[in-house]
Amino acid sequence: MTRWVLRVVMALGLLFIYVPLLLVLVNSFNGDRTFGWPPHDFTTRWWTAAWNNGGARDALWTSVKAGLGATAIALVLGTMVAFAVQRFKFFGRDTVSLLIVLPIALPGIVTGIALDSAWRSVIEPLGLGKGLFSVIVGHATFCVVTVYNNVLARLRRSGISLEEASADLGARPGQTFRYITFPMIRSALLAGGLLAFALSFDEIIVTTFTAGPGIQTLPIWIFNNLFRPNQAPVVNVVAAVLIVLSVLPVWLAQRVAGPEAGASRT
Amino acid sequence: MDPGVDNDQGLGGRRRWQLAALLSAPMLWLGVAYLGALAVLLVSAFWTVNGFTGEVVREFSLQNFRTIATEEVYRNVTLRSVGVAVAVTVICVVLALPMAFYMAKVASPRTRGWLVIAILTPLWASYLVKAYAWRVLLANDGPLDSVIGTPGYGLVAVVIVLTYLWLPYMILPIYAGLERLPDSLLEASADLGARGGRTFRGVVLPILIPSIFAGSIFTFSLSLGDYITVQIVGGKSQLIGNLVYANVGAANNLPFAAAIACVPVIIMVVYLTAVRRSGALEEL
Numbered sequence: 001m002t003r004w005v006l007r008v009v010m011a012l013g014l015l016f017i018y019v020p021l022l023l024v025l026v027n028s029f030n031g032d033r034t035f036g037w038p039p040h041d042f043t044t045r046w047w048t049a050a051w052n053n054g055g056a057r058d059a060l061w062t063s064v065k066a067g068l069g070a071t072a073i074a075l076v077l078g079t080m081v082a083f084a085v086q087r088f089k090f091f092g093r094d095t096v097s098l099l100i101v102l103p104i105a106l107p108g109i110v111t112g113i114a115l116d117s118a119w120r121s122v123i124e125p126l127g128l129g130k131g132l133f134s135v136i137v138g139h140a141t142f143c144v145v146t147v148y149n150n151v152l153a154r155l156r157r158s159g160i161s162l163e164e165a166s167a168d169l170g171a172r173p174g175q176t177f178r179y180i181t182f183p184m185i186r187s188a189l190l191a192g193g194l195l196a197f198a199l200s201f202d203e204i205i206v207t208t209f210t211a212g213p214g215i216q217t218l219p220i221w222i223f224n225n226l227f228r229p230n231q232a233p234v235v236n237v238v239a240a241v242l243i244v245l246s247v248l249p250v251w252l253a254q255r256v257a258g259p260e261a262g263a264s265r266t
Numbered sequence: 267m268d269p270g271v272d273n274d275q276g277l278g279g280r281r282r283w284q285l286a287a288l289l290s291a292p293m294l295w296l297g298v299a300y301l302g303a304l305a306v307l308l309v310s311a312f313w314t315v316n317g318f319t320g321e322v323v324r325e326f327s328l329q330n331f332r333t334i335a336t337e338e339v340y341r342n343v344t345l346r347s348v349g350v351a352v353a354v355t356v357i358c359v360v361l362a363l364p365m366a367f368y369m370a371k372v373a374s375p376r377t378r379g380w381l382v383i384a385i386l387t388p389l390w391a392s393y394l395v396k397a398y399a400w401r402v403l404l405a406n407d408g409p410l411d412s413v414i415g416t417p418g419y420g421l422v423a424v425v426i427v428l429t430y431l432w433l434p435y436m437i438l439p440i441y442a443g444l445e446r447l448p449d450s451l452l453e454a455s456a457d458l459g460a461r462g463g464r465t466f467r468g469v470v471l472p473i474l475i476p477s478i479f480a481g482s483i484f485t486f487s488l489s490l491g492d493y494i495t496v497q498i499v500g501g502k503s504q505l506i507g508n509l510v511y512a513n514v515g516a517a518n519n520l521p522f523a524a525a526i527a528c529v530p531v532i533i534m535v536v537y538l539t540a541v542r543r544s545g546a547l548e549e550l
Contacts, residue, residue, distance in 0.1 A: 017385070023403055027402060084288040087284045103300060107507065107527070114307040141296065146294070223494070
């Protein structure tokens with residue numbers, strides 16, 4: 001009896017999670033411009049229109065560049081902090097972990113305003129206005145945590161005996177890193193980098209405050225076009241594409257690191 | 267003790283340099299630049315803006331906080347935001363408990379794997395896309411309206427959409443907590459004559475408290491700081507985030523925006539301190 005109730009709740013929960021997403025997919029083929037329901041005719045017109053939409057394509061490209069830049073910085077900084085925290089004992093070690101989590105724990109708007117006013121009062125007078133680079137800086141700030149968490153967990157589990165063995169056998173530090181340490185943390189870097197990219201690709205609030213004039217990431221483009229009725233079908237296709245693409249990282253994480261990978265987004 | 271930690275209290279000269287090399291860049295970025303920016307923001311909350319020239323007056327003043335504390339608009343918006351965050355958190359707990367329980371204790375191991383993936387996948391879909399999907403779903407004459415009716419755009423819609431957005435963040439920690447709960451405890455409780463409800467209240471719930479709090483940190487803080495969803499499905503209603511945004515942009519009053527932004531930050535700090543005792547932070 002209880003089992004049946006639970007089964008029904010589970011089914012309803014999944015329905016609640018997936019119906020809105022399916023609706024977007026169905027609507028991208030809806031012939032009616034205002035998404036009259038139920039749909040009357042099937043069309044691929046909107047997909048063609050979206051493909052030819054210059055604004056959306058530019059925004060996608062900007063998002064990819066910002067995501068790659070932020071991920072690269074996050075990989076370097078996150079790995080460095082993870083090694084420092086795991087391999088050394090020093091005063092303020094707990095504070096460092098807290099500091100890494102802070103940009104994602106605080107409301108995005110707080111981080112956004114803080115970075116914006118700091119950039120305008122410190123970096124802009126130096127001649128570097130806000131642009132794509134400031135977006136990358138803003139994103140990297142809250143992306144470090146994903147790489148840090150993944151690498152730290154991997155270092156905790158694997159210990160240092162292999163590296164010690166390598167050193168005992170006469171390998172130089174560079175060789176030990178290349179043949180032992182790096183292969184050991186490679187999949188953790190991949191998982192952390194994937195999360196960092198996804199986080200950056202989806203971010204809108206910090207982006208709003210750090211983007212220079214003319215810089216539009218995909219979320220900003222969607223938001224700006226959301227309230228324009230004649231853009232609705234194209235926005236809907238872009239949304240449908242993003243839903244289809246979201247299966248990709250899950251599949252990748254499953255293949256690389258087993259079913260438990262990607263269990264936490266932060 | 268972590269394996270691999272150098273247990274020498276005094277770090278040797280070489281190790282000290284290694285540590286400095288590893289930490290300097292990240293600490294310059296996060297410790298100096300980011301924390302510095304936050305500190306300046308906090309300080310600027312005590313500044314004011316000259317009403318005529320629009321320039322920032324860099325003198326200490328409690329004016330902003332006095333305005334927030336005394337004017338009814340700000341009190342109402344704060345209460346409304348906290349109310350929305352609490353409602354979202356409670357609904358998430360109510361939905362997540364049976365779902366996580368089914369996943370961890372009823373479903374076969376094979377189904378369980380698929381269910382975890384089914385819960386995880388939407389987390390990768392764009393936030394904006396999900397909010398947008400609900401805007402279409404909840405529209406007047408939209409799909410929902412033609413089946414069961416729609417509440418329309420407003421505060422109810424905001425609660426529904428935020429619940430939708432953050433539900434997986436509640437399911438996952440509760441599921442993880444339930445996976446660690448041995449089946450034998452449930453059997454022992456049943457052998458001692460407890461029915462399902464009694465076992466749930468007496469055995470399952472107390473063990474799950476840290477997990478529930480861990481999930482609530484996400485649902486509560488993410489709801490409290492949100493201002494995008496409100497713009498998409500909230501109709502005319504406003505939350506704290508909207509006020510901050512309006513004061514940065516249209517009103518161009520950064521000090522006042524900073525002062526308002528302190529409200530959710532203080533609420534979150536109080537909330538984190540309160541739930542820390544339960545061990546929730548280790549569950550994140």
